[in-house]
Each structure stands twice: as structure tokens, then as C-alpha cells.
Amino acid sequence: MVSFSKLAMAASLMASAVSASTAAASAYTDKLKDIKHIVFFMQENRAFDHYFGTMAGVRGFKDPNILLTDDKEIWYQPTASSDADYLLPWWLNEDPKYKESTECIIAGSNDWTPNHNSWNFGKINGWVTNNTAWSWGYLKRSDIPTHFSIVEGWTIGDMYQESVIGPTNPNRVTWVSGTININGSYPGDPEVNGGPYIENYETPGCETNGDIKYACYPLKWKTVAEYLEEQGISWFVYQDEDNFDDNPFAWFEQYQDADSGSALATKGVGYAGLEAFYEQAANGTLPQISWIIGPAELSEHPPYRPNDGAWLQQRVLDAITSSPLYNETALIVSYDETGGFGDHVPPVISPNGTVGEWSYDPEHPENFVPSGPGFRVPFYVVSPWTRGGKVFTEPSDHNSQLLFLEQWAKSIGKKFTVKEMNPWRRNHMSNLVNMFDFEHPILDIPAIANHSYPHIDAKGDYDGYSLCTEKYYPTLPFSRPPVPYGKQTKQAALWTEIGHKQVRGQLTEGRFLVFQRGSGVHRYAFAFNDKHKKLIYTSKYAHPENVDLELSDESQRFYVVQVGNEFSHNFYIKSASGYYLHYSGHFYKTQEEASIFTIAYDRQWGYLIMHEGQFLCTKTQSGVAGLCKDAQHFNIFSVSY
Template identity: 25%
Template sequence: MIATQIATVVALSSLVLAVPPIQIHGASGSDWKSKIKNVVVLVEENRSFDTFAGGLSYNPTINGLLHHNYCNSMNASDPSQHDDVCAGPRANDVAADDPNHSISGVNMQLFSTWHPDEALVDAGSERQNMRGFVTEQSVTYNTFNKTRAAEVVNYYTPDQIRVFGAMAENFVLFDRWFASVPGPTNPNRAYLTSGTSHGHGKNDNAFNVYGLPQRSIFQQLSEANITWMNYQNSTTGPGLGFNPDAAFYEWTYNSGAYKTNIAPLDQFYADAKAGTLPKFTYINPECCEYQSFHPPSPITLGENFIKGIYEAVRNSPQWNETLFILTFDEHGGFGDHVPPPVNVPAGDDLTYTEVAHDGKNITFDFKRLGVRVPTLLISPWVGKGVVEHKGSNNGGEYSHTSILAFLQELWGLDTLTPRVSYSSTFEHLITDSYRDDTPAELPNPYPYN
């Protein structure tokens, strides 16, 4: 670690005195259910709220980095290096490094140690200072180069994320939506689709071989005779990369749904155009070169991908009864200044153990949420430019299992796990007013080249 302290001076954007949009009251009673017949969910990869959306300036209430001086240390164990690397509006189209996002690595990012005392964390007495992202980056890549390490906390300007920014300005942006697990992709995707990862804390082989035994949203929907499809541009077998999320589960294979309900992404575009999307559409991008935002996938290509998905949904004959949710499975090791909630219900009683950088074991009980991720609620039935903060119903927070809790309310499904019961839902954001001003096309991505 570098022992000397060199302050990185960052010129943060000045306060934007935009007038917050009018908040439109939600549909009364159960009226909102009559407006939403189809739900589309796209789960992208590996970006935190701050580094991806923290530079958005259209609404001054967004809890990002424009009005927050966010700094880390190259050596979190040295108090003299409290803030020697600060976030700035200079994130790259392609991140030079893929930050560590294992559970032990995220411990360092959140607590400045690989070994927080989980009992003290649950009691609220071991604080997440959110200052270990740069330290973990330095350790993971054995670099003392502050410019290189700072990429883990730098953020994008509105011009660099024109597509996502346009979607946020036209619909609902959540600025307090947390990943389900402070760890990697597949445990988060399992929580998102079943309310638990069944004790899995890394992207192990069980996800590649239909190895998870728990009941999923896909099984639930089939049991309720509600149509669904997992459209994917991923892979469909062990050793080939990431499976589509429906292929995590034993039931999907044993029931034969892997043959009937998992389809190539091209079929999504055709079905959207024809107006034949199922009640529940779940989309997996490829990972991790050109669609997913996961390094080394360029931001520009990820933006182009979500533009295409949005425009397919928006211009579908089913648009007037559709709710489209765009989120990111986890923060991917990128920095964020908001501590995730602790002492929340886990999906089950299983724990996970791995070895940290220092060779010592850490054990995680899934009673903490992951880092904030950018999330949008898109429909002609939601307000324009709304920024949604902390969840207000069910007593919990917004996280990935909020989607399951919402679907449970929409279609009368039973509750999968205690984590789903805890999660705040968002039906109050569905309004009584149909909007005819939603854009049919979005801007083209920022021309880096």
C-alpha cells in the first residue's frame, strides 16, 4: 500500500436547481391491477447506483455524487489515508479492471475489513463506512496507481449515459434499491427469482446444471397457469458461461420448462412486435462482453442494448398494459456511498463460507442487503421524472425481492420466503392516468469513438 497521502481534487458538479416533477397519486385500491397485465424484467450486470447513475442531474433530490464528496483510501487500515482517492465524473467506457465482488471482497468495500463481526453488524454496532472500495481494488489488482484504482469509484456524466438518463427522466428512478446479496451475480439472481440463493454465495457450478432445489417464480407462475418466458442471450449448459436464470432450478429441468419456456433473445423482439409477449417476460443479456455492462462490456454497447429492449416494449401492441422493470443484479464491486440495510430477514437458514484475501474464512448468513443498484420502473401508467426513495409499505426496503413481492400482489401468489415478505413493493407508483407522452425512441448512446 502507498504510505503517503496524496489528495485527489475533484471538481464536482454544482447544484442543479431543477424543479422536482409533480408526484402523481397512485391508483386507488386495487385499480392498479386492471392496468398492468404484462410485466417485463430486464436484469443487467454489475453497476452500483453511484458510479452509474450518481451523476444524473435532472432532479436535485437524487441521492448520488453530484452533491456528495465521496472519497476512499488506498489503505483502509491506515487512518492517515482517510480520503486520498475521491470520485470524479470521469468513468471510462470500458472499465480497465473488473472489481472484486465476492462476499469477502465486498466486506472490505463496506467495512474496511474482510472480517466484520456479523453479530455486531446485526446489532447495528459495526458500521459500514463504505470506504474500502479503492483498497479492495488495490489489493485485487496489486496496484499502487491511484488513477487506476479510482476507476472503481468514478462516475458517469449524464451525457455518457444518454439512454438510461432519458429513461429515468421519463419514468421512475429508484435511488434506494439494493441488491439482495453483498456478493456476486448468481446468488443475487437467485434471490431475485426465488427469494433465496439456498446458501450459495458464489457463482458455483450448481447454477450451470439446474442445481437449485427451491421453488422459483417460474415454478410459481406455471402452477398458477400464468404464462412466462425467459428470453436469453446467454448460454445453456455447464462450462459455457452464465445460464439464463430460469435454468438455475431443478424444477425447470424436471418439468420440461427448459424446453418450452427458455427462448433466444431474437424471439423476444419478434413476440414484442407481434404483441404476443407472455404475462411475465424475464430477459437475460449475454455476459460479459457487449450487452451486460459487466467489464469488459463497454457502457456504450450496454446502453445500445437497453435502448433496443425499451423500444421493443414501448412500440409493442401490449405497451398500454405493460410494466417494464430495469435493474442490475449487483454492484460489481463499484463504489457507493449509501450503507446497505443490515439485520434483514434471510431467505432461509443456510449460511455460506469462503476464504478471504488474508487466507482466513468468513461466514455469511444472508442477513445484509447488497449495495445500491440503478433501477427503473417504466410504463405509461407511472409518473414522469419521479424519483422514488425509501420504500414505505411492508416495513422493508426496496431490493430485488421487491419484484417478487409485487408479482405476489399482482397475481395473488403465495410468499416464497421471509425476505420476500420483508421487501417493500411499488404498486403505489402506478397511477390512474395513462400517459401519451412516453418516447417511442431513445437517444443514441454517447459517441466515445
């Protein structure tokens, strides 16, 4: 039993730590002004596991914190097939003869109802039965090498979610305004302001379901570009006339009715073209804020090919990294929604009934459901302050990009608040600032896997996807790879690359971790002594050319279990073999015998691991680890070995 005095002391120390952390955060946030240009670039319809489940060092197929549904791990999706009761994730190109055809494969639906059915009230067991068996398929590095090399050059977020459990338009609307006006809460009456915008509807008026009116269009609430305009912050939307109808500003009445030559008309819904972006990046004249809207054929939206989209990403990346502005630019790459592809991580959702988040489903009023956040999508940031192949672990969604923009604007003396964003998102989604290491910018550019120019037809139009669909999917049913019902092993299905990523941001579940400190010739890491069930530390010789030699020791591998919700900083710490750590340094088999540790993140110094006012540390006595009065900061690495 913990004494009152110990709790009081812990509270006092924690208050001091928080106070110091707040002061450091303020100073750190001021460094945001070093960024002079922010580029927002959103692609289409891919899930995190679908692209990066096999990547080393992320919350992928090696996740130790797996959801159980009906005593089955989430990997085992029910099939309703006579060939097998369950389907594990599967590599779409296991048979290489399908490598070309899967470039234009359509897996499932991204609409509101099919995706809520896949979510299935938190069971996450409907990817196969409520979408398709191909929804549970994934790609590897060999399939999307450019994507992998970009991510490994900079920093990926592995807890970044779509904002809405639904399709493109609602997610892109949130991206630029912070809301879809669910339940008429933010910003108000749908018949007056538009919404709740849950589908890709662009017909004036409201959809109806009995007495329910929803998807009222056009939308009429304020967008972030209007806040920028009021603050005198320069901005522009770069798009060609072929923009796949992906520019969310165009769905708002104020842009539709804007006078020719006005800021909203010329900056928000004009067609200057992507070439204008490339030219301005090259000559150093980009505005402070840019949005890039790509053409349909390069969007990666099935059946559009990932590798055609990779070429566009590389084109944008090259324009920025070769620009005289690169050392003051942040390129934020995201995907609007999953496209019907599956992901295994339960969405970080608000408590049932949260205002502005939950409502009776307009399409199925018998159900009371959340609008989001939804499933994870790929997300990464390219800048000198995100170099190094790291992983950012804070719960985030498209609102996070707006929150980051608010923080940045504040740092340059142009404070604004997107009032349309509901309080729960504002208070719980990351503002992404911890993703950046402003103390250690790296200006060199890593090697990127080059991708060939997309195929074009005689008119100069991109036609790679049409050649693919005409060759492989001329008629229904689609000639997709055969589903490996009854032919899978868990080990093969959940294959993951070997390697690691350094962790940034507040810690969350989902990874095997190495806790390491020191920057000299030797580094020190916690380890589990299996014989004595004790926490020890090991000294490893630094291998600058092969860090894997430092991080691959299985005894150093731990994982955490959050106590409370996904935003808690309190954790149980477990060895890779499943033993729980007690503050005494001993390990025990059951959670009841374990201690709860607070793990706090400092952007500059790393992680503190605390228990009742003391700090977990490597002690001076050789090989012994335990609690100390003096703080020791650790780097944390997410490892896959």
C-alpha cells in the first residue's frame, strides 16, 4: 500500500517536473519560427498496415499489444468462407505473377457504413466479412520502394489516424476546417451551415433518411485558409485542372461564390498547376503555407497505382529538397483515409456520447456511433528537423495538422484558433510539435529509391492505371490474387523487416522497446536477467556504422501496457518474455504484482521513467538497475529483430 506521504512527495516532484517541462516546451515551441514554409500534401486511400505493416521499428505486424476479440487476436479476421474460418494479413504479391495486377487492385469500400461495419463497435473484426478479403492484404518494400526510402530518411507517425471513419470528402474537409459538423454541434444546424458531412456528396441540399437530414451541401463554415488570410499569412493551393475533385476548399460556399480575383478564388480554387509549385520551390518564392492537390492518376486511390503516386511524391520531394528554402521547410505528407484496406490498431476514439463526436448514424439511425477518429493511415514529415528515420508515437489525426499550424502561427506572432474544431479533438490529438528536433537539424538529403516517369498516352495523359485495369480487370469478378484461405501460418503472415527506429513523442503501446542512455563509446541499456528475474543494465560498444549490433539483444527488449486510456503517461513495463517489472527491480508473472511507472517525454533530453518521485536508472554498482533520486534520461528505440 502506498503511503499518503509518498503520494504527496510524488505529486510535488511531478508538479516540479511538469513546471520545468512547460517552460522547456515554451522555449522549444518558439523554435517553430525557424520554419518559414509548410507544405501540406495529402494522397488517397491507403491504410498504415497496407503500406507499412512490415516496416521495422513501427507499430506494425510485431505489435505486442494486440486486441483480442472473442478470444482471437485481431490478426485472425472471420471470413464466412467454407475454405477457412479466419484470414490472417497476407502479402498481395506472394505470387510474383500478380505484382503488376495488384498495382491497380481495388480491395473494398471506403464509405461511411462499410468502414463502420469493419470497426464493428470496437471489435475490429469486419475487414473480410464487411469489406473484402483483399482488404486484409498488404504490400512490402519491394512493392513500394520509394515510399519506404522516404519514410526511412525522415520521420513517420505510426499512431496517425484518419479523422472520420469514412471516405475522402469528410476527411479532407476536416483537414482544412477541423470538423464535419457531426450532430450539428460544430459549427451548428446542418441545414444552415452544412453537414454532417459523412459521405462524398456534392449535390446542393440535404440527403434525407426519414426525418433525418444530413450531408447538407454546400458547406458554409470557416476554413483554416480564411484564418491565414485574416492574419496576413501567405498561402496557396497548387492544383491542375485534373485534381480528382480532391480540393476540399471547393466544397465550401464562400469559395464557390468568391469574386473572380479575390483571395479565396485565386489562392483557394484556382488552377495555377503543380508546375507553378515546382518553379516557386526552385526560385525560393513559395508562400508560407502551401497545399498540394495531385491529379487523379497519381493519387494512389485504387485503381490508381501506388508507384505512379510514388513518382509524384518524389517529384514534390525533389522540388523541396533541392530548393534554397529546404533548410526552413516542412513537408507534411498524409493520406485522407484507408480506401477500404485494413488496419489492426483500434482507433483512438472519444468516450461514448462525447459532444461533437458521437451521434445516431444518419444512414442507420438504430446505431449510435462515433464519427472518428478512424483507422491509421500513412503519415510522415520531411524536413531538416525530422531527418533520421525516426518514429513518432503520439495519437494524431488530420486535426493535428491544423493544431501544428496554430502553434507555428503563434511562434511568428500570428495567433489564431480554428474555432470549428471540437474540444475533444483539440485536447487529445497531438499538435505534432514533438515530431521535430529543432536542436539537431540535419541538412543532408538521403538517397531515395528512384521511380520511373508514369506511363503517358499519345495525348500526354497519365494512363498507367487504365492499361493495368484493361489488362488485368476487364470484366467482373476482378482477377485479383487468390485469397490464401487455409494456407497461412502466423509467422509467415506477420513477417517484418529487421531493424529499429528511434522513438519521438509521448510513448504509446504497440512496439518492442530498448531503453538506452549514453552517447560516448559505450551506451547503457536496461536488460532482463532471466535467471534471477531482475532488471539489470548492459554496456554496449557503440557501433556508429551498425547500430543493430547494439539494439538486437533480446534481453534488452521490453514493451509497455498503458494504464488508463491511450493518452495516459502511466505504464506497466514488461520484458519481451512477458514478466512485469516491480519498482524493486524484480520481475513478476502477474500484473497484480507489478508497479506502475510514469514515462515522461522531454523533446530535447529524452525519456524519464518514474515511480513515486524516484527515477528508474542504471546505478553505479556494476550491472545493477533500479530507482534513484537523480534523474536519468533515456533514448527509446522501437525494434524489430
